[in-house]
Amino acid sequence: MCKKLLFGLSILLLSNLTFGQDLAIVPLTQDWKEKIDALAPSQTRFPSTSAKKILLFSLHTGFEHWVIPHTEEVFKILGSKSKQFEVTASKDIHQFEKESLSNYDAIVLNNTCSKPDHRHLFWDQLRAESTLDSAVVMAKAQELESNVIEFVKKGGGLLLLHGGITTFNNSQKFSELVGASFDYHPPQQLVQVKLENPSHPLVAAFPKDGFSHVDEPYFYKNAYAKLNFTPLLYFDNAQIHSQRANQELKSGKTYVAWIRPEGKGKVMYISPSHNAQSFENPALLQFFLDGLQYVVGDVNCDETPIKK
Numbered sequence: 511m512c513k514k515l516l517f518g519l520s521i522l523l524l525s526n527l528t529f530g531q532d533l534a535i536v537p538l539t540q541d542w543k544e545k546i547d548a549l550a551p552s553q554t555r556f557p558s559t560s561a562k563k564i565l566l567f568s569l570h571t572g573f574e575h576w577v578i579p580h581t582e583e584v585f586k587i588l589g590s591k592s593k594q595f596e597v598t599a600s601k602d603i604h605q606f607e608k609e610s611l612s613n614y615d616a617i618v619l620n621n622t623c624s625k626p627d628h629r630h631l632f633w634d635q636l637r638a639e640s641t642l643d644s645a646v647v648m649a650k651a652q653e654l655e656s657n658v659i660e661f662v663k664k665g666g667g668l669l670l671l672h673g674g675i676t677t678f679n680n681s682q683k684f685s686e687l688v689g690a691s692f693d694y695h696p697p698q699q700l701v702q703v704k705l706e707n708p709s710h711p712l713v714a715a716f717p718k719d720g721f722s723h724v725d726e727p728y729f730y731k732n733a734y735a736k737l738n739f740t741p742l743l744y745f746d747n748a749q750i751h752s753q754r755a756n757q758e759l760k761s762g763k764t765y766v767a768w769i770r771p772e773g774k775g776k777v778m779y780i781s782p783s784h785n786a787q788s789f790e791n792p793a794l795l796q797f798f799l800d801g802l803q804y805v806v807g808d809v810n811c812d813e814t815p816i817k818k
Contacts, residue, residue: 532698533724535576536786538583547587549792551799554594554808561594562615562806569601571634572623575673580786581620588799595802603635606654616667616805617658619674629679659687663773667805670779682732688779689770690734695726696752698784703766706741711811712769712804713742715796723788728781729764737817743767769804771813776805
């Protein structure tokens with residue numbers, strides 16, 4: 511049975527779910543990994559001069575997405591199967607020291623959700639590890655955050671997945687780097703994801719009418735209002751149920767994936783997906799692989815910010 515038919519049957523089953531009902535947790539088994547390996551693309555779509563080194567960072571101090579280990583395996587499979595990415599998985603924030611970052615071509619933030627109080631992942635972890643004065647801890651946390659921003663400006667790549675956007679959610683500098691901060695999300699629901707520009711090479715993996723999947727539809731704040739990015743995917747606001755009563759959007763669109771250059775580096779944000787079931791869409795796997803190529807500089811494409 512072809513990959514597209516298998517995914518179509520999965521969507522038919524998902525569409526019968528009750529609104530707001532979470533999908534069942536999928537065990538991370540060898541069978542599941544073999545299924546994803548069979549669905550994953552076997553090669554990259556854009557020319558590459560050499561294999562790149564990726565830091566896949568999966569620490570969370572706030573909300574724990576059950577899909578974190580699945581996402582980690584997906585990116586390991588994409589790297590090894592394409593033979594273009596050497597993926598190092600870590601939860602050690604000391605990887606963000608300048609010397610350590612120099613070993614990598616790009617960073618992937620895998621659902622690195624921070625606690626709601628400070629909304630700063632590095633502060634959360636350093637505070638848990640240290641008995642030092644809080645001002646000293648915060649200074650170190652901000653130093654490591656600055657290392658990430660500098661890493662990108664000097665030519666590194668940054669790919670953020672779903673909750674990764676909350677890593678330093680109260681930081682305006684990080685919001686400007688990423689293109690937005692997380693605001694809130696309604697309950698999980700079947701979302702119709704559409705293509706902003708079907709001719710853009712980074713969305714070539716998808717059908718021109720987009721795709722459906724069950725997810726948390728994220729809404730954004732801070733730098734998002736500037737629209738200083740090139741949008742790739744979006745949903746229609748009017749289709750999203752249970753929005754905040756005082757913020758309900760009945761028209762327009764909200765973007766769920768975009769790209770933007772920063773200095774000599776590249777940034778990409780991808781909101782899908784909250785659930786491992788979405789990885790059974792081979793088009794989404796191809797999109798992830800194309801995204802890796804974008805952030806390491808392999809993709810020459812339109813990067814015009816939507817504000818222009």
